[in-house]
Amino acid sequence: MTLPRLLNKDARRLFLDRHGLSGRPSGTGRGADLAQVIDDLGFVQVDSINTVARAHHMILHSRRQSYRQPHLDPIVTRDRAAFEHWTHDASIISMQFFPHWRHKMDRSAEKIRSQWKNWRRDGFEAKFDAVLSQIADHGPCCSADVGADEKRSSGGWWDWHPSKTALEYLWRKGDLSVCHRKGFRKYYDLTERVIPPEHLNARTDLEDTIDWACRSAMDRLGFATSTEIANFWDLTTKAEAKTWCADRLKDGSLIECEVAAADGNIKASLIRPATLDTLQDLPAAPSQVRIMSPFDPALRDRQRAERLFGFDYRIEVFVPQAKRKYGYYVFPVMEGDRLIGRIDMKCDRKSEVMTIKAFWPEARVKITPARLKRLTSALERTARLAKSKNIAFAKDWLRG
Structure with a gap:
């Protein structure tokens, strides 16, 4: 059987359309319009590098040229339309997806705890109760507010004092949430004081979350392999995504296809049959x-x-001179x-x-x-x- 094939130009057009880059970057870039951009993307990666502007600001600006840096904070801290947690990296995520992150928090807690015993300083587990009690009694805090008697180090980002490690672990586990930032410094509060009740109290079965994660990843990718689907949110294992794809191939909601690369090589992929019918109607990306x-x-x-x-595509340029010893973006x-x-x-x-x-x-x-x-x-x-x-x-x- 001959598989349908996406020409490279069609694959690029579909890919950019699903990532919010096929239209002109117009819109208010604030309030409900900005929240919709985040919903459509699913998440926006947060990064500390500030050579020009931080990653999350540049990502949003590329889709809304009227966007300015102060527009994001109200979405997260006032409207609570988004929360900060982990996908493949630290990200701002649409709040409606929070119930699905419960499973990620549960799954990653023991894995991180085991890893950090080797990667971080000893003693962070003994700080959990003290950190939680301090926040419960005195409100939000940052890493500078905990572990006052612990030695600070300039040894690198991985050399956290134990109470900072406890803060980060309790955030990843879900007991704490990032309530706001000052500059780029995270402030943490109890999760029940940050996440709106309708999202905090909602629960999903693991099977429902796997189905949602795979479906919504395919929505945002247009075409994908099972590994690409798993990697999008980093909510499912590769084996779970592979099984989900196999089941959808059986019921016909996904089909196999071929995608032409820019160099003419062919990559096997998966696509929804209905998506093939939309290719001719996709808008061309603006010349801007x-x-x-x-x-x-x-x-x-x-x-x-x-x-x-x-x-x-190399975004890191490494220069041997000491002043740029570690490279730059x-x-x-x-x-x-x-x-x-x-x-x-x-x-x-x-x-x-x-x-x-x-x-x-x-x-x-x-x-x-x-x-x-x-x-x-x-x-x-x-x-x-x-x-x-x-x-x-x-x-x-x-x-x-």
Whole structure:
């Protein structure tokens, strides 16, 4: 039997549409509109790197150019339309999905506890009751507020004092929730004081959560392997996702297909039959240039992005000189349904200047005057997001 095949152009168009990148980035970028963006994406990765703006702000700005950094906090801390927990990494997640995260919290608790006995300092388990009692009696706290008598260290992010480890563990386990942040510092409170009752008290069976996680991952991916489905939320095991896919193949709600990569190679995948009927109706991505976060949900699966867009997607650039000993991130640049290059830029908060250090176009991408104008407009929008009043271009910033 001949399997249906998605041409590369159709696969890219479907993929971008499911990730909120096929329409123009218009909308208010705040309130209910912003909450809907988060719902549609499912989650937005949170990252501490602030070279230009933090990852979550850049992800949301790429879909709503009117979005500004203060718009997110009310969604999480006032409206409680989203909560912060873990997918493949720390993320802001639509609040309606909280009941499904109960299973992740239960599953990961013992695994993390065992791992952290080897990775962290000794004694964090003995701090659980003290940390919970302090928060119950005195309200939200951060890692600086606990373990006052414990030795702090500058040995790295993994060298937490025991009470900080206890805070993080109790958050991952679900006893505590992140109630707000100051700067980038997390503040924790008892989960029952953070999560709205209708979500806090709701429960799902594990089987229902597996079904929801796989269905909703397929909704957001368009086409996927069982491993890609499992990896999307990181709520199910690969074996559970594989079984779910096998059952859906039997009942016909999923079918096998072939997806053409940018280099012409073919990847076996799964798709809903109804999705094939929508391919001709999908909108073309706008020609507008967007500066993307390296942690954008459309790009975090590096292998999938490389197959679809046909480039060697390296966001880390390592330089042997001491001042950049550990490397640094560059930002993907998208135009329409193509990734056209990577850009190295940095904001100086004191001078309010965003400096463009280098732009490397991808192979076969020509920097025409029209494209350069679109790129400059994108940089201006990013500078506004980052609260930079001016843009400075380094000498010979345009490479290739």
